[in-house]
Amino acid sequence: MKKFFAGLKKTKKTSSQKKSDVPTQQSPFLEESKQIETENRDFFSDPRMRDLSDIGERKALGYLPLARIREAGYDVFQTSLLLKKKGLKILVIPAALPEEIYAYKPETKKFIHMADKKMYDVVPKGQFYSIQSGALVAYDIEAVDLFLQQNAKLIDDENQSETIDEHKWPMNAADFVEMLFRKTAESKEMNNLIHTIYQEMPTAITSFKME
DSSP, X not given: OHHHHHHHHHHHHHHHHHHXXXXXXXXXXXXXXXXXXXXXXXXXXXXXXXXXXXXXTTBSEEEEEHHHHHHTTOOHHHHHHHHHHTTOEEEEEOOOOGGGXXXXXXXXXXXXXXXXXXXXXXXXXXXXXXXXXXXXXXXXHHHHHHHHHHTHHHHHHHHTTOOSGGGSOOSSHHHHHHHXXXXXXXXXXXXXXXXXXXXXXXHHHHHHHHO
């Protein structure tokens, strides 16, 4: 009898050891969530992504070519979702087909449609100045709108020389950002404003966020 119980205890111990040897499986959704969290953290700390990750905090507007985002190891769709989650607006400029390529000629200050060599002051609506591989554009809509309000007279002066209404610089953020990829500034003042929007946040919003 003692031998029987001794054997029984030994068997139970062996059985518990086998149970502990069975690997526990984690949910694939948990693993995916951890991976996305890591990618998000990496994105905002990656100096290669500063032109996008700084938007809404240090500047109002920015963009990166789609190829550069992919080369850095990030998925364009996931990056778009990440920026939207931050409260930013997104504009995706797709890679242009051969018949859709518009190139800017500084010597004439015009855009040339490469397929037929026609010249344009403003790229036709629905098309964009060609950025190789396309681009992901992001902007803080409140910040851009405030820049436009603060510089309404400057923009109005710039628009005086434009005879076609649909080619004038818009006074709302979404249309203005789109126009940036279809048209260039005529005056030094307008060019400086565009540069500022790409590099800074408006004073009122910066002051509010610091409080």
